[in-house]
Amino acid sequence: MTAYPHLLAPLDLGFTTLKNRVLMGSMHTGLEETRDWPRVAEFYAARARGGVALMVTGGIGPNLEGSVLPGAAMMASDQDVENHSVVTRAVHAAGGKIAMQILHAGRYSYGPKCVGPSPVKSPISPFPPAELDEAGIEKQISDIVNAARLAQRAGYDGVEIMGSEGYFLNQFLVTHTNKRTDRWGGSYENRMRLPIEVVRRVRAEVGTDFILIYRLSMIDLVPNGSTFDEVVQLAKAVEAAGATILNTGIGWHEARIPTIATSVPRAAFAWVTQKLMGQVSIPLITSNRINTPEVAEDVLATGCADMVSMARPMLADAEFVNKAAAGLGKEIAPCIACNQACLDHTFGGKLTSCLVNPRACHETELVLKQADVVKTVAVVGAGPAGLATALAAAQRGHRVTLFDATQEIGGQLNMAKQVPGKEEFHGLVDWYRTMVGKAGIALKLGHRVGVDDLSGFDEIVVATGVLPRDPEIEGQDHPSVVSYIDVLRGKVAVGQNVAVIGAGGIGFDVSEYLLHDGESPAENLPLWMREWGVCDPAEHRAGLAPDGPQPEAPARRITLLQRKAERHGKRLGKTTGWIHRATLKMKDVSFVGGVNYERIDDSGLHVSFGEARENPTLIAADTIVFCAGQVSDRSLAEALAAAGIAAHVIGGADVASELDAKRAINQGTRLAASL
Ligand code: FAD
């Protein structure tokens, strides 16, 4: 008997059956744009082999004006059909099913040719859309229909029509972006004419036995978004127009409410999909922050939806479904919802991958094949760099011994997991613990390794991480001064007035840690919804609470300082930095930049501004926390070098600047692939 009976139950669509309730949601990986179609094919085929019932490709443009970027992948020509056929053949050979997402970006198209219902520029693009006339609208519809026809010719099992997240079809639905007075604007019947027409004509083109998913925005989270009555009306009309399945969209891209970041509670929006259950007779898919089989099973068992969509979790572990089905849930590499290697890469114009699984989207290039010669490998340091090396080397057949000076694996991840909103790091450390055990790695904890411990190994890997940087501020021996390590390890009492020195990732995290008292909003959905001003869309249009965000009172008064004059948090993650800034602002943190640290004494921290060290100011603080960056811990690496012993140095021990777990894991995995 499986622990996930709902998740693994087949879903009969009449003309075809899905083998379980897991959809791999659409992700723009950038792979299609490489034009390396065998590589694209292997990415999807790996997930098909991993057991997922149905996959949706990244958004594929129906024409130039609707593509997300100039040069983005399209489905508009015979050549496109040929290219995509490579993917569908590989997926079918692997026993999977795949639908192509048709994404018309409308005013979110990042180019001067973008079009929309009205010339209303989006806040996340510099390009105002050209208002479409009647002929222009007809062209968009026929291009979308043409893309569906070609997708069918390319062998796809269906298409997903992207109607949410604030893209083209969504832009017609709401008065926020649709100011028209013709038959495509004005009343709701007029505004929903375009999505209905698109679904009706795609269905007429592809016939009955072809999956047609419509992605419908169920909670827009933007001012003047849809009411829930409108959502229900649209859902019924889309069903009548011929959709097979409705997929849930949550929030427009320009919404100022996080919807998938790690600080969003798991399955935070499943209740929104549930509101539509019973109102239509086609299956509903729910999505957002579902990342374990337990959460997915619960969502289905409690009647929130008929299927779950998981996108990023399929980057973290292509074998998600197979492992769940085999009762090996603990071996599923968890998506920690960090966005660091997926969305941040997409928005930075880089190929998507995954912090936890650097092989994602690199399946054909980063290969962990069995070693020709089995070696003994010593890995010193069980932080992410050392763990990734040890695991990948052991998976290749090497005999690995992993050392750490502390009594636990995880390195700095054990501090990260203490931060409210970063609880997912617990799961990552737990997963490594499971996998280290399974891989037969000899684990030696509680021993600080010296040169003498490392004789007799074929390969030595030094992954000893970092040490906090000493900012050398006059008076820093004062008892009010503590380091982020002492704070996050709970070793020191922290006062009510706190100055945090250093506004990097750790300065932000320490501030969030000190601002919260009691339960983390990431683990308490009603609290999180209050903090961000999210409410029931049936009560208030688009799910925006009328009185806005209502954050809990901050537990402390915090001043966050940096020497740079730039905006605080400028270098944080592209898709998550704004969330950290907003969280701290909500809790009245004062951001002070452009400072010189003059001295610390009984009254607090004295700072001045500018090169002339003007305007000396006292920041009265009873606790001063140093988060001034980190330097490599190279003591072992240097001792080995002095003894003439060769070693590989990775992670923070190699380069501390701009180090994160993504780089550490990637470097460790790549090293192991080469041993
Ligand atoms: P470390 O994690 O520092 O591990 C080094 C290990 O080596 C330690 O366990 C240490 O005990 C051991 N060691 C050292 N010397 C010896 C020796 N001689 N013998 C035996 N063992 C030894 N990164 C992200 O990507 N995303 C985040 O959201 C994020 N949040 C963070 C939040 C906080 C609060 C902190 C502190 C860090 C965060 N990071 C984050 C950074 C990330 O944790 C580090 O970049 C990563 O841990 C570095 O990995 P590493 O393996 O090189 O070193």
Ligand code: NAP
């Ligand atoms: P960091 O990002 O390099 O920030 C260090 C901070 O200390 C900066 O604000 C810097 O600003 C200040 N600083 C540097 N030298 C100083 C000095 N001599 N005296 C006083 N202040 C000094 O490092 P971090 O915050 O320690 O984070 C370490 C790594 O972990 C980072 O690379 C980061 O990417 C990673 N991390 C990531 C996340 C995440 O969410 N992705 C979260 C936490 C940590 P000024 O020079 O302007 O003063």
Ligand code: SF4
């Ligand atoms: Fe998940 Fe982070 Fe990997 Fe993206 S990079 S898939 S958010 S773990």
